[in-house]
Amino acid sequence: MDASHSFTVTTPRITYGPGSLALVGDIARRLGMRRPLLVTDRHLETLPPVRTVKRALEEAGLVVTVFAEVAIEPTDRSFREAIRFAGDGGFDGFVSVGGGSVMDTAKVADLYSTWPEEFMAYVNAPIGEGRNVPGPLRPHVACPTTCGTGSECTGIAIFDLLAMKAKTGIMSHHLVPDHAVIDPEATASLPRTALACTALDTVCHALEAWTCRPVSERELPREPDLRPMTQGANPWSDLMALEPIRLVAANLEAALADPPDMAARGRLLWAATLAGASFGNAGCHLPHALSYPVSGMVREYRPADYPPGPPLVPHGMAVILNAPPVYRAMEARAGPRLLEAARALGADTEGVDPREGGPLVADRLIRLMRMAGVPNGLEAIGFSAVDIAALTEGALPQRRLLDNAPVAITAEVLDGLYRAAMRYW
Numbered sequence: 549m550d551a552s553h554s555f556t557v558t559t560p561r562i563t564y565g566p567g568s569l570a571l572v573g574d575i576a577r578r579l580g581m582r583r584p585l586l587v588t589d590r591h592l593e594t595l596p597p598v599r600t601v602k603r604a605l606e607e608a609g610l611v612v613t614v615f616a617e618v619a620i621e622p623t624d625r626s627f628r629e630a631i632r633f634a635g636d637g638g639f640d641g642f643v644s645v646g647g648g649s650v651m652d653t654a655k656v657a658d659l660y661s662t663w664p665e666e667f668m669a670y671v672n673a674p675i676g677e678g679r680n681v682p683g684p685l686r687p688h689v690a691c692p693t694t695c696g697t698g699s700e701c702t703g704i705a706i707f708d709l710l711a712m713k714a715k716t717g718i719m720s721h722h723l724v725p726d727h728a729v730i731d732p733e734a735t736a737s738l739p740r741t742a743l744a745c746t747a748l749d750t751v752c753h754a755l756e757a758w759t760c761r762p763v764s765e766r767e768l769p770r771e772p773d774l775r776p777m778t779q780g781a782n783p784w785s786d787l788m789a790l791e792p793i794r795l796v797a798a799n800l801e802a803a804l805a806d807p808p809d810m811a812a813r814g815r816l817l818w819a820a821t822l823a824g825a826s827f828g829n830a831g832c833h834l835p836h837a838l839s840y841p842v843s844g845m846v847r848e849y850r851p852a853d854y855p856p857g858p859p860l861v862p863h864g865m866a867v868i869l870n871a872p873p874v875y876r877a878m879e880a881r882a883g884p885r886l887l888e889a890a891r892a893l894g895a896d897t898e899g900v901d902p903r904e905g906g907p908l909v910a911d912r913l914i915r916l917m918r919m920a921g922v923p924n925g926l927e928a929i930g931f932s933a934v935d936i937a938a939l940t941e942g943a944l945p946q947r948r949l950l951d952n953a954p955v956a957i958t959a960e961v962l963d964g965l966y967r968a969a970m971r972y973w
């Protein structure tokens with residue numbers, strides 16, 4: 549029997565619930581940590597989630613060092629800084645408290661301080677060498693404070709490669725954290741735009757895992773250890789794809805209200821975790837591939853409620869801005885799945901022809917974007933038709949994502965999708 553279409557599932561242990569950050573000390577100690585590195589960013593360093601985790605680690609008798617130099621939307625430069633710090637300190641484990649940037653930085657610091665190599669060695673091919681991670685890393689407990697990346701459940705770390713102005717990543721099942729501790733109270737201080745962008749990233753993760761090429765159509769190595777995390781849709785990833793879409797569509801408005809509905813934020817955090825377990829075992833496709841050059845080529849845009857800093861398109865915003873045309877253009881054979889996704893997004897699909905599934909998903913996404921206050925297409929964040937050739941060129945090397953797309957990809961297809969993403973209403 550040929551095993552090349554079997555699939556492999558990787559997840560961390562998961563603890564979910566209000567107050568669970570106080571358990572991190574015991575969890576870290578049981579994983580064998582005595583001298584952990586607590587990874588976070590400057591903004592979070594003084595806020596309750598980090599204080600709670602630090603206290604819990606100290607109360608468990610651990611000697612804690614804090615690294616708070618994580619960059620929002622990390623770069624190879626900020627990764628290298630974390631790697632150097634982790635390599636010098638003799639740490640026996642990692643605890644990350646923050647969004648995807650923080651958790652991804654901890655994964656990479658753990659990787660290179662455990663299995664040292666030149667930086668480009670483990671970076672995805674064709675941009676890097678795409679070398680396999682040789683074995684397990686030191687233990688990592690990941691504590692998310694945003695509602696989107698699902699990074700606590702994945703073996704993926706994403707960064708900007710400054711020299712190429714391109715987003716790329718490192719991925720291996722060895723990068724999946726050992727334990728994800730998910731506490732809804734950790735999202736209390738999350739600003740409105742960050743919440744909206746991370747929740748919309750969640751919807752995109754789940755939709756892409758739900759609609760990517762099935763594992764039965766992928767040509768993959770037989771051995772589970774050599775198989776990419778982006779192995780294609782499978783029964784496991786399907787199981788956790790529709791629920792997060794439904795949860796975000798039903799709870800985003802209440803979670804964004806002032807004061808926020810914390811129960812709604814809790815449901816978004818749960819949605820992000822489920823979506824992470826889904827796309828972490830299936831992979832994303834076009835909206836993510838299209839998003840990376842958008843983030844990399846930003847000129848002046850920076851969201852209004854972000855702290856001062858360099859121009860930046862938040863990851864979730866770059867992804868959702870590219871999503872509607874992808875679903876509108878999807879082939880008819882994806883119709884029944886898209887119809888189910890539209891229903892999860894709140895559409896009434898009674899008597900609707902499955903061929904209308906894609907346009908219905910696109911319309912629902914645009915509605916969600918308007919409600920969340922996302923800019924109106926790529927034009928609204930400073931791009932125009934003259935940028936399309938460069939954007940297309942930037943998306944073409946995203947091989948792992950394009951190979952996972954449900955449609956055949958050419959430069960012409962990417963060009964058309966960017967054109968359709970310029971303005972929505």
Ligand SMILES: [Fe+2]
Binds near residue numbers: 697753836863864
């Ligand atoms: Fe994402």
